[in-house]
Amino acid sequence: MEFLPAWMFLALTILLMAGFPVTFTLMGTALCFGLIGFGWSFFNLLPLRIWGVMTNVTLIAVPLFVFMGVMLERSGLAEELLDTMGLLFGRIRGGLAISVVVVGALLGASTGIVGATVVTMGLLAVPTMLRRGYQKELATGTVSASGTLGQIIPPSIVLVLIGDIVGVSVGDLFMGAVFPGLLLVGLFVFYIAVISFLKPGWAPAMPKAELDAITRRQLVARMGKALFPPLFLMVAVLGSIFAGIASPTEAAAVGAVGATVLTVANRKFSMQILHEVMQTTVRLTCMVFIILCGAAAFGLVFRGLGGDGLVREFLGSLAHQYSHNMVLAIVMALIFVIGFFLDFIEITFIHVPVLAPIMIEFGFDPVWFCILIAVNLQTSFMTPPFGFSLFYLKAVTPPEISTGHIYRGIIPFVLVQIVGLAIVVLFPQLATWLPKVVFGP
Amino acid sequence: MVNLLKGICGVIDRSNEVVGRGVSWITLLLVAVVFVDVVMRYLFKTSFVFTQELEWHLFAFIFLIGAGYTLLHDGHVRVDIIYQRLGVKGRAWINLIGVIVFLIPGCYLVISTSWKFVGNSFSMLEGSPDPGGIPYRFIVKGTMTVGYVLLLLQGISMGMHALLQILGVETVDEENA
Amino acid sequence: TKEKEEEKKVAAPAVVTKKTYQWRMVTTWPPKLPVLQDGCERLARRIEELSDGRIKIQVFAAGELVPALESFQSVSDGTVEVGSGAAYYWAGKEPATQWFAAVPFGLNGQGMSAWFHGGDGLKLWEETYAPFNLIPRPGGSTGVQMGGWFNKKIESIDDYKGLKMRIPGLGGKVIAKAGGTVVLLPGGEIFTSLERGVIDATEWVGPLHDLRMGFYQAAKYYYYPGWHEPGTYLEYFFNKQIYEGLPKDLQHIIDAACVETEHWVLSQFEARNGEALQTLINEKKVELVQFPDQVLADLRKLAEEVIAEEAAKTPIATKVNEAFKNFQKVVGTWGTVSEKAYYDIIQPKFSLKG
Ligand code: NA
Ligand code: NA
Numbered sequence: 001m002e003f004l005p006a007w008m009f010l011a012l013t014i015l016l017m018a019g020f021p022v023t024f025t026l027m028g029t030a031l032c033f034g035l036i037g038f039g040w041s042f043f044n045l046l047p048l049r050i051w052g053v054m055t056n057v058t059l060i061a062v063p064l065f066v067f068m069g070v071m072l073e074r075s076g077l078a079e080e081l082l083d084t085m086g087l088l089f090g091r092i093r094g095g096l097a098i099s100v101v102v103v104g105a106l107l108g109a110s111t112g113i114v115g116a117t118v119v120t121m122g123l124l125a126v127p128t129m130l131r132r133g134y135q136k137e138l139a140t141g142t143v144s145a146s147g148t149l150g151q152i153i154p155p156s157i158v159l160v161l162i163g164d165i166v167g168v169s170v171g172d173l174f175m176g177a178v179f180p181g182l183l184l185v186g187l188f189v190f191y192i193a194v195i196s197f198l199k200p201g202w203a204p205a206m207p208k209a210e211l212d213a214i215t216r217r218q219l220v221a222r223m224g225k226a227l228f229p230p231l232f233l234m235v236a237v238l239g240s241i242f243a244g245i246a247s248p249t250e251a252a253a254v255g256a257v258g259a260t261v262l263t264v265a266n267r268k269f270s271m272q273i274l275h276e277v278m279q280t281t282v283r284l285t286c287m288v289f290i291i292l293c294g295a296a297a298f299g300l301v302f303r304g305l306g307g308d309g310l311v312r313e314f315l316g317s318l319a320h321q322y323s324h325n326m327v328l329a330i331v332m333a334l335i336f337v338i339g340f341f342l343d344f345i346e347i348t349f350i351h352v353p354v355l356a357p358i359m360i361e362f363g364f365d366p367v368w369f370c371i372l373i374a375v376n377l378q379t380s381f382m383t384p385p386f387g388f389s390l391f392y393l394k395a396v397t398p399p400e401i402s403t404g405h406i407y408r409g410i411i412p413f414v415l416v417q418i419v420g421l422a423i424v425v426l427f428p429q430l431a432t433w434l435p436k437v438v439f440g441p
Numbered sequence: 442m443v444n445l446l447k448g449i450c451g452v453i454d455r456s457n458e459v460v461g462r463g464v465s466w467i468t469l470l471l472v473a474v475v476f477v478d479v480v481m482r483y484l485f486k487t488s489f490v491f492t493q494e495l496e497w498h499l500f501a502f503i504f505l506i507g508a509g510y511t512l513l514h515d516g517h518v519r520v521d522i523i524y525q526r527l528g529v530k531g532r533a534w535i536n537l538i539g540v541i542v543f544l545i546p547g548c549y550l551v552i553s554t555s556w557k558f559v560g561n562s563f564s565m566l567e568g569s570p571d572p573g574g575i576p577y578r579f580i581v582k583g584t585m586t587v588g589y590v591l592l593l594l595q596g597i598s599m600g601m602h603a604l605l606q607i608l609g610v611e612t613v614d615e616e617n618a
Numbered sequence: 619t620k621e622k623e624e625e626k627k628v629a630a631p632a633v634v635t636k637k638t639y640q641w642r643m644v645t646t647w648p649p650k651l652p653v654l655q656d657g658c659e660r661l662a663r664r665i666e667e668l669s670d671g672r673i674k675i676q677v678f679a680a681g682e683l684v685p686a687l688e689s690f691q692s693v694s695d696g697t698v699e700v701g702s703g704a705a706y707y708w709a710g711k712e713p714a715t716q717w718f719a720a721v722p723f724g725l726n727g728q729g730m731s732a733w734f735h736g737g738d739g740l741k742l743w744e745e746t747y748a749p750f751n752l753i754p755r756p757g758g759s760t761g762v763q764m765g766g767w768f769n770k771k772i773e774s775i776d777d778y779k780g781l782k783m784r785i786p787g788l789g790g791k792v793i794a795k796a797g798g799t800v801v802l803l804p805g806g807e808i809f810t811s812l813e814r815g816v817i818d819a820t821e822w823v824g825p826l827h828d829l830r831m832g833f834y835q836a837a838k839y840y841y842y843p844g845w846h847e848p849g850t851y852l853e854y855f856f857n858k859q860i861y862e863g864l865p866k867d868l869q870h871i872i873d874a875a876c877v878e879t880e881h882w883v884l885s886q887f888e889a890r891n892g893e894a895l896q897t898l899i900n901e902k903k904v905e906l907v908q909f910p911d912q913v914l915a916d917l918r919k920l921a922e923e924v925i926a927e928e929a930a931k932t933p934i935a936t937k938v939n940e941a942f943k944n945f946q947k948v949v950g951t952w953g954t955v956s957e958k959a960y961y962d963i964i965q966p967k968f969s970l971k972g
Contacts, residue, residue, distance in 0.1 A: 052684070060500045155810045163832075170809040246816065384520075493801070565712070568710045569710050571790065
């Protein structure tokens, strides 16, 4: 009975594999374990939690970015763009994947809403990579990993939450996250470069014949034509954020309007396309948020069963038994493992309040510790069975991509992520140097 | 009997299709409202709490009322490692059992508990706590119950389709594939 | 299982077999938020200590069990036994609640305490919460809050025209009347929006909490005083049936623990706001600016209009506002010859520059 929360995780993992939609599996499992653990009346709190999803203003960016992405896709602008990107970056092996990482980092620097980034890039970049003969695993892994970069590259919601709980200023955390974020970008790029060198078939360069068929002049003309829309959108979205015209959430609407304007300007607009865009936006938006409603039920039961107490007790007892560095290692491993099942908000609320005071008492730098947690939490988006980045990608990619491809594809990126975490552990200056320079000690 | 099932499925499917197409216009409205708010604030230095709240009201409306429509188009994510290897009947069995074990109880859970939550809000005609906000908070709360009723209905239709497929009287129709 | 545990304890062979209670408390504060969430945890601990373990309360921060602003509802329907927050959060359910937390240019913390414990404030509060099946208890004051972080100077009321400020509640309505633009932002976007100029200003709490949010890194001026929240009172509330179903001695223990924590909260705020302000002045070199007298006078006129509009919404709000206004007049006169006269004498002895 005491370990009911643990059994619930196990049951969920097995039941998810059956392939029934995730949200209902979550809710059904939660209902079953809730009835065993505490009965019906506690479930009266469920609508309050779903209401929390409905009122989460930050999440409005998701339907808006979906609208933008689908509009670009349906109007054929995306295809043109990606073809050109293929020409530009396709000359070297892995070039296309590397450009995806860079775009992911840019989107991360502007918004940092994982769902929005993954959905946009899943719609636009995955089909191009597949057309260019990329291995399915590498293509999907690149997109789902790059989509999570916004979690660490500031501004980042998770850093604000952690900062609030630990009592470190948001500005310090944002500055502290800059180098670790860039480090991860660098590591992703490095991995892609190495793997495309070792496995030429996974990320092929464009055939020489195709490249030769295009004259330099044609290339420049096509680039001008195809690069204008994305640059225009990039300037519209990022520009409106950095110029202080729109909040990160609102900038998504600027992007959606921008995409529509481009479609009209290119004479690709029709009522047929508008209908398709709107209807696809509804389906993808529902997919994302109905999962969150299922997760709300699961989280409620996890707490109702005392799951957080169990974790807290365990963490508290660690502090007395081992050396400081050992405790840090165990804590990081534990967060990593729990990240397979819980989303980052749950983990932030369960772990950080218990851990932070202990770690600060140990003499670890608070900013550094917060960054470590944030990098670790970023991984939770990428780890199956319950990784939001993976779900979002599954929903927007063509049917020939299965969950299996996505799961296999993410593994190397999770490993890279662990390497990145280890580097920040070994070199705390990566997180602590910049805040001191910018804001003074 | 088979015809009755088919008839019920047809009615549910068509209803959610209509609802979904209606809701799709809200996405366009959402884009417009947020964009206009940004422009008004930047150019004319003015903004209304009413429209800022309208943004998340519309957002909540989209994902709840559109949920049944999304299920109709099999748009809710599955972990399909095993599912995709199964044939039509294997999938139908998973769907039928899933509907009975997970979907119907889950939707019933939300509908029955939210009924109380929403009823409470209706009885006091709850409004926004922020001045200038939308005074109809009870309506947006009500979309929770309505959304899950639509989801439940579509789930029942999904179960019936699965049953018909198991019985071999329905081939996988294009729309639900 | 809760019932089963209780039965077991009842059946235990003790000299005095007393029923024990396992409760949950939901708050509107993030985990570990100084004083606010700490106060809730302190209350739970004190109730357990004073009742010799007969009432055990597990405290959940905002979002852990239910979202921040749903503590009211979950205690009201009895799923959770205790909640905490600030009464103005429930203005959408009943406008009268606002007077029990803060109204612009209203009573300060000392005055609010006098109204609750020396006047008819708590009685009216209980009357207001009764239809929601709740029993309220005062939870201590934040003290006078700060006016907020500004990137534009406020020299006259006209400077509010076109000013984009994150300020919820009645204060926001006053700003809107002054021609300002009220922007509602999720907590996570305030810092970035202020830094980049999406908003020109934001209010938060007082030095202790403002320092944690790091706003001094994103704004030029730190304005005082917080006329819109002059002594915001926090609250604890209990489900009515559950509270009334307790033996009398436990009810007294709860009431005593609430008053004790109420006192602790204001003391903590005063001591630690003072300390944090020193840090802001001396280490962060923050520029403190006082709202000009004329601006405050103009804002006060607008605030009176706003409050009159709110008070007209429901009969109970009208009644509470009348009582509040009368009380403020009486203690205000006294305050003029006591607190104000004294502060005027000592004020110049404290420096606002590092
Ligand atoms: Na970001
Ligand atoms: Na995960």
